[in-house]
Amino acid sequence: MNPRFMRFCVVGAGIALLCAAAIASGGAAAILQYRKEMVHLSQQHIMLVLYSGGPAIVAGVLLGIALTRRSLRRFCEPVMQVLNIVTAIPTLAIIALAMMALGVGKPPALVALFLHALLPIVRNTVEGLRQLPPAELECARGMGMTPSQTLMLVELPEALPIIAQGVRVALVINVGVAPLAFLVGGGGLGDLIFSGIDLFEPAMMLAGAIPTAALAVTLDFLLSRLTRLLVSPGIRNDDATVAQL
């Protein structure tokens, strides 16, 4: 099946499920009574994702590039293992640990989300750069390109679709993990979700859950569009990964 069609089906099914839940919980009116909070908290939520995801993209891509350079290549596996372990620690535990050092509020949540986003970005950057055909690199060298020119003009553009996949995965997961920030006073849509659970108000829960899901889907869509724009036309259609975008 066409992957794009499949994604369409999954998103459709998800939205249908949420609508069903919304009707069961007393309808849209019950949910919309929280619209003031929904707007306010969605803004906080987006800030949490951007302020943790932005630095994670910068740090993750730089780290990925560094780890594939000839001189640092031997550190690649150990560093990836460390990142794997960090990601395996439950986010809630990282938030709690960060809270010990940074107090309550947004900082511990941002640190935890940053660490959570790092692994997919670094891994995809490394994999994207590694899978380049050696012939292309040789070709670049043969044309007299310096290492930095090779990186900027050949390696990164070639690896971009895969790096972008990693960024998408990282940010979309971040949208879903960010509700935990509420527990340490970091705000965000977790406020409505957790209050809804505590107060047994399904409408309140959905008032937090639906915008969270919508944010994730929208962000995924926007990032896929952005990737299509950025990927060089020359390689847009010669790679299975790109075809999925």
Add this chain to the structure above:
Amino acid sequence: MNYRILAFRNVLSAAALALVAGAVSAQTVVVGGKGFTEQQLIAEITSQLLAANGFKPDKRVGMGTAVLRQALDSGQIDVCWEYTGTALSNVYKDTEKYTPEQGYEKIRSLDAAKGIVWLKPTRVNNSYGIGMLRAKSDKLGIKSISDLGNAYKSNKTMPIGVNAEFSQRPDGLPGVQKVYGFTVPLDSIIKMDFGLSFQALRDGQVESAMVTTTDGRIISFNLVVLTDDKNFFPFYVMTPVVRKEVLDKNPKLAPLLESLSSKLDSETMQKLNAAVDVDKKSMESVAAEFLKQQGLIKG
């Protein structure tokens, strides 16, 4: 006799033992509790007391007030410790001014109709309150909730730490704002998990925060509870609450729980809470020590 026969005999006798044990097996009692220290601790104390008296306790804590009540109504839990003011204002939306005794009688008769029994209460009044660091309260001259309201009315930015429940409950922040006639701006309401508000207060990340008056950290963190000068908060008398069906099946249960509730008052409860939150002792050891010291279980 070869080994196989020996093994077979062992299996048989084990099965027979299991059957006998099953016949006199202990009655399982599900003990529910909310998420904060006092609730987890009292659920642990109750579980240990039940276990020592031939019951099989099954402890489930960490719920919010509404979820706990739902679980009690639907029979998913059998016993919990609830506060009179909490049940009146949240289950029955009754915010009348009652004395502790009136409040207890009121909720007892309301819930009796639903097959939920309020046993003899403790002398613990664990009220909501708004706390501040003593130093800060002195410096700003904020001694009562009215003073705090005046600060908000003069547009001071004062972040207040609250949990999800308090920010929404009729006997929480919405009620406080209505009765005292002030509004806390949305971005000054810092919501977080309940236990954290004390840390946030101590570390100066919020100016004031919701507290519960029997929390052990009020003394050790040098906090003051602002005077509720309009008598907004009701009395929250902690009481063992059991489903009638369970009480009828287990006649021993009511006297057992009442033997515990009679030993508890606000001061005792605050000391027990402090043992967990301040002295960092485990719930299990604090519970066991208390029960032994009160002669409720044999050491």
